[in-house]
Each structure stands twice: as structure tokens, then as C-alpha cells.
Amino acid sequence: MARTAGSHSDITGPRVREAALRLFAQQGFAAVSMRQIAGEVGVQVGALYNYTPDKQSLLFDLMKSHMDGLLAAYADHSAATAEARLHDFVQFHIRFHHDRPDAVFIAYMELRNLTPENFAVIEALRRQYEDRLEDILRAGVASGSFDVPDTKIATLAVIAMLTGVNTWFRAGGRLSLEDVEAQYWQMVRKAVSAEG
Template identity: 50%
Template sequence: MASAAAKPQSRSRTGAKGQETAARVRKAALKRFAVNGYAAVSMREIAADVGVQPGALYNHFPTKQDILKDLLLAHMSELLAAWDAAAFPVDMDPLERFVRFHIRYHLERADEVFISYMELRNLEPDNFETVETERRRYEGILTEILEKGSQQDRYSLREPRVTTRAIIAMLTAIPSWYREGGRLSRQDIEEIYLDLARKAVAPEK
């Protein structure tokens, strides 16, 4: 009886260890892809960083492509969840809310941002479409904000989706050049980019 009772515990420990290893694989791959680029990284290098034999990686990710897809989908899932949980004053302008959220979230995740945009080209077609579906969900949040604002004459738009992509591209570029300790603080950056976003959709006078 004791032996039978021990088996679930053993499986539980094995499952927890597997999850821990998979998390380490993701972390190592993220850093490698951000520094060297997806195409230049091998599964053997990722395994060495994790401290396991290359064959052990295949228990978690059959291919390097699977790791990339997992990282990009995780980034989008966490981004959407963070937006849903974000706390801002209820009377804050929706565009301001989006701009401040996007900047704050992405400045904390420079590596994730880098590979999420630069490595899309390395996704196989089916994987690309899966990730793009999640990206369009996020873009849809801003598009809806802009469309509602346009209907209320607060914003002036020609093409809401094009404007959405232009604003998001502008905001997403910040982690690629911003460095702590420079002349401008994060708050300065928020205010500057919020002003730019507002001007991009300001009603014509």
C-alpha cells in the first residue's frame, strides 16, 4: 500500500522537474535568440546553457521552431493578460491608458520585445499565423479605442488599423534604444510618446 501511495508523489516530482527544465529552456533560448538571432542558435547551445544533454530538450520541445513559437505565444498571452489586469484611473483617456501601459510593460521586457518582432520572419507559415492571430487581438484593443474616439470626434483618423500599427510600432521601438540613467527618465519618455500619439490622431482644426 505504501508503495502504491508513493507513485503519485513520484510522478508529481517528475512533472514539477520537467516544468522547471522547460522553463530553463525557455529562458536560455530567449537570451540566445535575443543576442545571436534565432537562425544562428543551435539546440546544442541551448542545452549547454541549461546544463542538460541535447537529447533532453526534445522531451520538452521537438524542434527549435517549437521553442520560438512557444516564446512568442507566451509573450502575447502575458501581454494580453497584463492589459486585462492593468489598473488606471477610470477617467483616464483610453489612448493615454494604452500608451502608458504599452511603454511600461515593454520596457521591462526588452529581450521578449526584440524576438517577438525581429524573429517573426523565422516562423513557419502555420506558426506565423497562430502568433499573428494573437497580435491582431492586441492591435484590436487600440483600434477599438481609436474608432470609438473618432465616433466621438475626439480623434481624427483616415485608417484606424494603419494608425494602430503605426502607433504600436513607434511605442515598441523604445526598448531598442532607451537606457536607464540617461538624460531622459521613463516618465519623460512616457510624456513625449503620449504627446506624439495624441498628435497622430488629433482632430483637424
């Protein structure tokens, strides 16, 4: 099949990903067809297969790109105190995820639609990110700054709490993102603090 007039791989490929990301987040992976994605991009449905083998591969690529970007963007300042490192993590997590609401929604809500092989890859990347926070909590417990009976449970609880900001926060609302970060930092700090 001939390439659609005006279609260029360096332009159309990213447009396919953007359209899929938006549609998956709005309607759910199972409800979106390749025909809908093609319609959003303005190409024939057959042309999509120049950019992705199938819908599953597209979902996996979107999730993996999100996780790779998350891991690459996070820089743990290991020389700092555990409390300073935790503060940086809280701020980073809220800001990074705030800027990518559709990618975050898909990364959490569409895991069930991955094949077992693809799920294993994404789960391993998620564990790498969780391990970074757990390392901070362990360091805080070891130094006596934090009192956390189970660092794995605390890790999952903190990440769930921070990720939840995306479900309710809207720019222009009662609180600025900076206000939200400050309040969430206080909640996280109090939850793990060794101080009575």
C-alpha cells in the same frame, strides 16, 4: 537517456526557455543550435527534447507566451473617454515591453522563422492586440475627439512608434521611463487629436 544529475523538470524547463530567449535575441534564431541551448542550461542536448520537440516549437512557444501575456495583462477601461483609454494604452505598451526586451525583439524580428501554421497563430494574436487599440481610435473618431482618416494605419503607426522605445531607451540615461512615457503620450495625442 537518463536525466542529467540535478535536473528537475520544474526548474530545467524554465531554464531552457530563458536560455533560448536570451540566445535567440542575441544571435538570431537561425544562428542558435539546440546544442548551444543545452550548453547554456547545463544539460545534454538530448535532454532538451524532454522540454520541447524541436527548435521551431521552442520559438513558437516563446512568442505565443509573450503574446498571451500581453493580451492578459492589458485591461482596457472602456467606460473612460477615448483619450483616457489611449493614454492608458500608451503607458501600458511602453512599460510592458520595457520589462521584456528579449521577448519583444523575438516577437518582432523572428516572425519570418515561424512555419506558416505557427505564423498564422501569432499573427492572429497580434491582430487581437492591434484591434484593442483600433477600437479606442474608432471610439475617439466617433466622439469627435480624434481625427484619424484610417484607424488601421494609425494603429500600426502608434504601435510601431511605442515599440521603438525598446531600441533606444536605457535606464539611467538622460530621461526616466516616466519622462519618455509623457513625451510619447504627447506625440500620440497630437497625432490623433481632432483639435487643429
